[in-house]
Amino acid sequence: MTVQLLEDRILPFQVEGLDVRGRVIRLGKSVKKILDAHQYPQPVADILSEAMGLTVALASGLKYDGIFSLQAISEGDGPVKALVSDITSEGGLRGYAGFDADKLAALGDNVDVSVDTLLGTGRLAFTVDQGKHMQPYQGITALEAGTLSDCAHRYFQTSEQLDSDFKIAHGPSGICVVMIQRLPDESGDEEAAKEKWNHATIMLKSLTEEEMLDASLGLADLPYRLFHEDGVRVYETSTVHQECRCSEERLINTLKGFPMPELNDMIDEGGTTVTCHFCSTDYKFSAERLAELRDEKEAEEALKH
Numbered sequence: 001m002t003v004q005l006l007e008d009r010i011l012p013f014q015v016e017g018l019d020v021r022g023r024v025i026r027l028g029k030s031v032k033k034i035l036d037a038h039q040y041p042q043p044v045a046d047i048l049s050e051a052m053g054l055t056v057a058l059a060s061g062l063k064y065d066g067i068f069s070l071q072a073i074s075e076g077d078g079p080v081k082a083l084v085s086d087i088t089s090e091g092g093l094r095g096y097a098g099f100d101a102d103k104l105a106a107l108g109d110n111v112d113v114s115v116d117t118l119l120g121t122g123r124l125a126f127t128v129d130q131g132k133h134m135q136p137y138q139g140i141t142a143l144e145a146g147t148l149s150d151c152a153h154r155y156f157q158t159s160e161q162l163d164s165d166f167k168i169a170h171g172p173s174g175i176c177v178v179m180i181q182r183l184p185d186e187s188g189d190e191e192a193a194k195e196k197w198n199h200a201t202i203m204l205k206s207l208t209e210e211e212m213l214d215a216s217l218g219l220a221d222l223p224y225r226l227f228h229e230d231g232v233r234v235y236e237t238s239t240v241h242q243e244c245r246c247s248e249e250r251l252i253n254t255l256k257g258f259p260m261p262e263l264n265d266m267i268d269e270g271g272t273t274v275t276c277h278f279c280s281t282d283y284k285f286s287a288e289r290l291a292e293l294r295d296e297k298e299a300e301e302a303l304k305h
């Protein structure tokens with residue numbers, strides 16, 4: 001049986017009666033393409049899926065023009081060394097996981113998809129890169145016990161001004177994240193505002209993973225099911241797609257940055273193949289092409305002196 005994939009879409013919504021705004025994020029084909037390019041073992045695919053879901057959920061709450069990225073870097077003994085996922089403001093998503101296959105195999109079957117088991121100690125960083133002329137934004141937090149989502153949640157609870165909560169699920173149909181944020185209270189009745197927020201978080205918890213991952217339910221069905229009594233409004237959706245930003249031109253620049261002896265080794269070996277971490281595309285460089293690049297590099301360096 002083929003599983004119906006979720007739509008690659010983001011739906012913003014607002015709950016008037018609860019002073020809450022939120023978003024439903026669903027990723028299907030985009031994530032499948034990214035995972036299919038790698039054949040990751042299941043626990044690695046699972047934690048990378050979680051990282052990609054968080055990336056899109058967090059990025060979709062920001063106004064930016066450039067690239068939002070999430071990086072979880074292990075400094076511990078876990079089998080997963082790095083999880084990297086980024087999304088452009090146009091919705092181009094990519095992601096990869098670096099891992100040690102032997103260490104992962106040593107954990108046996110039924111591996112717990114937690115930060116402690118797969119990564120150990122380390123850091124979780126969020127970056128917004130808006131190009132050369134803008135200061136990049138970066139937030140960093142320590143990787144701690146629990147899931148990757150727990151780490152992200154703790155970070156946002158301590159660094160953001162507004163309370164937020166989210167629920168994430170992933171399975172064969174894709175990834176779904178439902179996120180809510182508390183809007184500033186304008187009534188002055190703090191007790192009532194707190195009560196509203198409590199109610200919103202309880203409703204969010206009541207959402208089941210089955211509902212979140214059921215492609216026969218539309219995105220808007222989720223907030224309607226949760227908040228139909230509290231005046232929910234949905235807004236226009238935006239789309240997400242798989243897109244890598246690698247190119248031969250970028251790799252040429254990387255190769256030109258290599259020290260001369262390494263370039264010469266590659267030429268002596270008859271050329272080299274560079275594989276993109278993110279999308280697994282192979283870029284082949286013949287010895288002749290590398291020799292041209294070496295000559296260009298030499299000429300450029302001569303000009304600098």
Ligand SMILES: [Zn+2]
Nearest residue numbers: 244246276279
């Ligand atoms: Zn690529």
